[in-house]
Amino acid sequence: MSTLDWVIPVGESETGSYAMLKRLICAAFVGLLGSLSVATAQLEVVVDRADLKPTPLAIPNFEAIGVDAETSQLISDVIRSDLESTGLFTISPEEAYIQTDLNIEVAPRFADWKIIQSDALVVGTVEQITRDGNDLIRGSVRMWDVYGEELMRFEDSAGRQVSGRRFTTTPEDARRIAHKIADAIYTRLTGEDGYFDTRIVYIAETGPKNARVKRLAIMDADGANVKYLTSGAFTVLTPRFSPEAQQITYMSYEGGIPRVYLYDLRRARQEVLGNFRSMTFAPRFSRDGNSVLLTQATNGNSDVYIMDLQTRQSRRLTDHPAIDTSPSMSPDGRQIVFNSDRGGSPQLYIMNTDGSPRTCPSGGRDVACRITFGTGRYSTPVWSPRGDLIAFTKQTQGKFHIGVIGIDGRGERLLSQSYLDEGPDWSPNGRVITFFREAFPGASPTLWSVDLTGRNLRPLPTPTDASDPAWSPLLE
Amino acid sequence: MRKLMMTSASIAVFIGVAACSSTPEPEPVVVDEPEEVVVVEEPEVVVTETLPPVPTGPVKGSLEDFQVNVGDRVYFDLDQYRLAADAQAILQRQAAWLSSYPNVNILVAGNCDERGTREYNLALGERRASVVKNYLVDLGVDPARIQTVSYGKERPIALGSNDDSWAQNRNGFTQLISGAVG
Numbered sequence: 001m002s003t004l005d006w007v008i009p010v011g012e013s014e015t016g017s018y019a020m021l022k023r024l025i026c027a028a029f030v031g032l033l034g035s036l037s038v039a040t041a042q043l044e045v046v047v048d049r050a051d052l053k054p055t056p057l058a059i060p061n062f063e064a065i066g067v068d069a070e071t072s073q074l075i076s077d078v079i080r081s082d083l084e085s086t087g088l089f090t091i092s093p094e095e096a097y098i099q100t101d102l103n104i105e106v107a108p109r110f111a112d113w114k115i116i117q118s119d120a121l122v123v124g125t126v127e128q129i130t131r132d133g134n135d136l137i138r139g140s141v142r143m144w145d146v147y148g149e150e151l152m153r154f155e156d157s158a159g160r161q162v163s164g165r166r167f168t169t170t171p172e173d174a175r176r177i178a179h180k181i182a183d184a185i186y187t188r189l190t191g192e193d194g195y196f197d198t199r200i201v202y203i204a205e206t207g208p209k210n211a212r213v214k215r216l217a218i219m220d221a222d223g224a225n226v227k228y229l230t231s232g233a234f235t236v237l238t239p240r241f242s243p244e245a246q247q248i249t250y251m252s253y254e255g256g257i258p259r260v261y262l263y264d265l266r267r268a269r270q271e272v273l274g275n276f277r278s279m280t281f282a283p284r285f286s287r288d289g290n291s292v293l294l295t296q297a298t299n300g301n302s303d304v305y306i307m308d309l310q311t312r313q314s315r316r317l318t319d320h321p322a323i324d325t326s327p328s329m330s331p332d333g334r335q336i337v338f339n340s341d342r343g344g345s346p347q348l349y350i351m352n353t354d355g356s357p358r359t360c361p362s363g364g365r366d367v368a369c370r371i372t373f374g375t376g377r378y379s380t381p382v383w384s385p386r387g388d389l390i391a392f393t394k395q396t397q398g399k400f401h402i403g404v405i406g407i408d409g410r411g412e413r414l415l416s417q418s419y420l421d422e423g424p425d426w427s428p429n430g431r432v433i434t435f436f437r438e439a440f441p442g443a444s445p446t447l448w449s450v451d452l453t454g455r456n457l458r459p460l461p462t463p464t465d466a467s468d469p470a471w472s473p474l475l476e
Numbered sequence: 477m478r479k480l481m482m483t484s485a486s487i488a489v490f491i492g493v494a495a496c497s498s499t500p501e502p503e504p505v506v507v508d509e510p511e512e513v514v515v516v517e518e519p520e521v522v523v524t525e526t527l528p529p530v531p532t533g534p535v536k537g538s539l540e541d542f543q544v545n546v547g548d549r550v551y552f553d554l555d556q557y558r559l560a561a562d563a564q565a566i567l568q569r570q571a572a573w574l575s576s577y578p579n580v581n582i583l584v585a586g587n588c589d590e591r592g593t594r595e596y597n598l599a600l601g602e603r604r605a606s607v608v609k610n611y612l613v614d615l616g617v618d619p620a621r622i623q624t625v626s627y628g629k630e631r632p633i634a635l636g637s638n639d640d641s642w643a644q645n646r647n648g649f650t651q652l653i654s655g656a657v658g
Contacts, residue, residue, distance in 0.1 A: 208635075209632060209635045210631070210632055210633065210635055212630070214630075235630055237594055237598075237630070238594060238595060251598075256625065257623075257625050258598065258625070258626065279598075279602055279625070279626060281595060281598045281599075282595040282598070282599075295595070295598075295599065297598075297599060297602040297603075297626065299606050299610075300557075300602055300603040300604075300605070300606025300607060300610075301603070301606075302599035302602065302603075323596065323599040323600065323603065325595050325596060325598070325599045326593075326595045326596065339595070339596060341596075345555075346592075346596055377592075379592070379593040379595065379596045380593050380595060380596075393593050395591065395592070395593075419637075420590070422593050422594070423593065423594070441636075441637030441638070442636075442637050468594070
């Protein structure tokens with residue numbers, strides 16, 4: 001995928017109603033983050049969760065230039081679907097559009113778009129081009145602030161202000177053009193990194209409960225392009241993406257006992273990680289992708305280890321007779337949150353990666369500080385890519401929840417509830433959490449996502465039952 | 477059928493007439509209704525005499541012997557890995573049996589119910605498997621004969637989602653992996 005942006009001189013500042021629009025969306029975000037977020041000076045209106053009104057966008061079908069109408073339709077549909085899936089936008093219905101002679105090079109008739117109350121208008125083309133003898137698909141997009149009556153500039157990957165964005169790829173990757181464009185629009189309107197051009201790795205499940213086949217599967221974040229990476233001959237569990245590379249770490253029963261594996265997506269090859277003498281499980285990459293945190297159980301005692309992927313040297317991080325598992329590292333690499341029953345029930349603890357003592361939120365100094373004190377059992381902590389929150393699974397009063405909590409143990413918020421909600425993982429921008437759910441006793445597991453505010457709970461369709469979803473980084 | 481019934485009725489009338497022929501009684505009223513013929517099929521009675529079965533048990537030292545006469549599963553309380561008295565009794569029988577059949581090697585699997593997360597249950601299952609192994613070793617079983625594995629909540633034996641199923645799924649399972657008779 002190559003990116004070529006239209007660079008134009010920047011002389012205009014953000015004014016008019018678009019500035020207002022952006023403020024509103026930002027206010028919505030900040031409001032949703034609630035007390036965990038630092039209020040900014042520009043915040044004038046705190047939009048309560050219930051009051052968030054999605055921003056209406058108009059996205060007419062992109063003009064097909066030298067490509068079949070289906071390709072251009074597909075790209076337009078995927079862009080609309082990506083943006084709508086956030087819950088932050090509504091797409092004005094096509095039947096309402098008045099102006100039908102849009103041209104990406106010409107300003108639209110703003111009055112026509114004001115009438116249908118679209119705050120922003122997205123105009124694009126899909127072209128077939130030939131480069132070095134290869135047929136390629138190119139998607140181009142510009143966005144207009146309808147009420148401000150001006151072009152909305154994008155920032156390109158190099159940080160330059162550009163008048164529009166253009167993405168080129170091979171025809172079979174046409175959907176990725178749509179995801180890239182949707183990411184650009186999302187970023188422009190919210191100020192957040194996008195998360196549409198990403199993939200989700202998960203466990204595809206088939207067969208009866210007592211003879212379940214569990215395969216490693218990967219798909220686009222919107223559910224397209226499902227591929228199976230393992231045969232199902234061995235049970236595999238808990239895959240996680242490297243935040244930096246096309247690698248997955250997971251646990252497999254291949255060879256009889258559970259071991260942590262690495263899977264290289266480019267080479268389509270797997271290898272056992274390390275030569276631990278006993279069972280290893282619960283792997284997760286460090287945020288820089290250079291290490292894998294995992295658990296080794298020796299004679300019934302589980303402790304957390306970290307393995308350097310270059311040297312393949314491992315270091316023991318916890319040394320406690322209780323169960324210590326499910327480690328996840330902070331984005332700066334200095335701290336690790338993990339699950340332990342050292343206090344009598346499964347709870348979340350934070351330690352320094354170097355093992356030095358820390359001052360605990362509850363007072364006193366210790367190597368590991370407990371951060372959960374609510375009623376119930378906590379497990380599967382996952383540090384947010386933003387660093388300020390930890391997502392977890394909580395079990396209380398016969399129900400399971402996905403929740404988030406501040407790293408100081410404050411501000412616990414439950415985002416979901418069902419018979420079994422388990423295994424959260426963050427979108428790379430830290431806005432959305434994916435997890436799996438068994439909605440009622442005996443229900444099959446399926447994938448879900450929810451905004452970190454608890455809004456926009458929605459299923460992620462998969463061809464088979466599915467569990468253990470994990471999000472990739474934003475693709476290059 | 478209808479024809480058959482008519483015929484039956486006619487016979488009945490004829491017999492009635494014959495029976496009354498010696499008496500000057502008035503002719504009986506002929507009821508022109510078909511009689512229902514109910515055919516009752518009696519089951520054929522087959523009397524078979526069998527000798528009481530010769531008491532036979534599983535072949536000594538076989539997998540069946542182990543399952544029937546010893547017990548291959550011990551159960552745990554919720555989120556626990558302590559061995560209750562009945563579990564200890566089963567493991568004592570396992571240890572005795574294993575000492576009788578020293579060629580048998582075992583795999584002890586730790587299992588959990590579905591009311592926990594995968595990763596925590598993998599750790600808990602490993603702990604349960606180890607508790608079983610250590611108990612057997614304390615009773616004299618060579619640790620080299622015992623492998624352990626945790627299946628966490630991935631291998632339920634009871635498929636319900638209720639207390640009874642969960643109780644069955646919290647177990648330590650002793651599998652004979654080699655050396656059994658038969």
